[in-house]
Amino acid sequence: MMPGPTRPPVLLGVSLKMYFGHHETLNWARRIAVLAAGHPAVTSGAARLFVLPSFPALVPAAGILAPYGVALGAQDIATEDTGPYTGEVGGPALKEIGCHYAEVGHAERRRLYGEGDTVVAAKTAAALRNRLTPVLCVGERDRGTPGEAAARTVAEAARLLDGLDGTVVLAYEPQWAIGAPEPASAEHIAAVCGALRTWLDDRPRHAGSAVIYGGSAGPGLLTRLAGSADGLFLGRFAHDPANVGAILDEIRSPAPAAVA
Numbered sequence: 001m002m003p004g005p006t007r008p009p010v011l012l013g014v015s016l017k018m019y020f021g022h023h024e025t026l027n028w029a030r031r032i033a034v035l036a037a038g039h040p041a042v043t044s045g046a047a048r049l050f051v052l053p054s055f056p057a058l059v060p061a062a063g064i065l066a067p068y069g070v071a072l073g074a075q076d077i078a079t080e081d082t083g084p085y086t087g088e089v090g091g092p093a094l095k096e097i098g099c100h101y102a103e104v105g106h107a108e109r110r111r112l113y114g115e116g117d118t119v120v121a122a123k124t125a126a127a128l129r130n131r132l133t134p135v136l137c138v139g140e141r142d143r144g145t146p147g148e149a150a151a152r153t154v155a156e157a158a159r160l161l162d163g164l165d166g167t168v169v170l171a172y173e174p175q176w177a178i179g180a181p182e183p184a185s186a187e188h189i190a191a192v193c194g195a196l197r198t199w200l201d202d203r204p205r206h207a208g209s210a211v212i213y214g215g216s217a218g219p220g221l222l223t224r225l226a227g228s229a230d231g232l233f234l235g236r237f238a239h240d241p242a243n244v245g246a247i248l249d250e251i252r253s254p255a256p257a258a259v260a
């Protein structure tokens with residue numbers, strides 16, 4: 001069972017993207033709160049949960065989830081903190097309403113909204129500047145060998161974090177595995193997450209950072225990964241709270257240390 005006695009907590013993040021309506025989001029959050037209140041993986045500290053709902057749900061979802069230790073975060077953040085940026089939401093406001101995380105660089109924002117490395121790096125900087133932990137999505141576009149994917153993904157993380165200090169969550173999301181029937185193979189994930197972990201471990205300025213896997217992740221994957229990632233970044237398969245419960249069931253031992 002994961003994690004072993006010296007492992008930090010397993011970090012489980014959920015992005016709801018734009019799938020749910022407002023009340024649906026809050027009803028889902030209530031069911032996650034019940035899970036978090038009663039599941040030994042959470043109450044023992046072996047697992048830590050965070051949820052990224054859409055912007056309008058952040059405040060009421062925090063009211064439902066934060067009492068049970070579930071952290072909240074935004075799915076996006078403006079590059080600037082304040083000013084004439086219609087439609088944007090800045091880091092200071094996110095911090096003020098209780099966000100702990102801000103997601104940046106998701107493949108959907110790159111593909112659909114034209115965000116490139118410059119914007120993603122600026123959003124990562126904005127999160128860190130506002131004491132929000134960036135959930136920085138990295139990962140190759142096309143399926144290739146694990147070695148190629150690891151080299152590309154480490155280079156991407158290095159590029160995006162160049163000149164930045166602070167704790168981050170690196171969400172390894174091979175783009176070809178997002179929205180797919182199955183996640184990448186455990187071997188592929190272990191190769192890339194291992195390379196990202198090695199890269200982070202050489203950089204004390206990112207101490208406390210975590211590497212999690214996203215892309216069609218669901219029940220059973222944590223067990224198959226056997227500790228090669230620090231956790232999971234869940235999408236569709238978290239829509240049914242029973243799946244979140246099943247993933248928590250894979251995590252049993254108490255954990256002594258903290259991650260991002």
Ligand SMILES: O=C[C@H](O)COP(=O)(O)O
Nearest residue numbers: 015178179215216235236
């Ligand atoms: O943000 C989450 C990831 O993009 C994974 O989504 P998915 O599990 O629905 O593929």
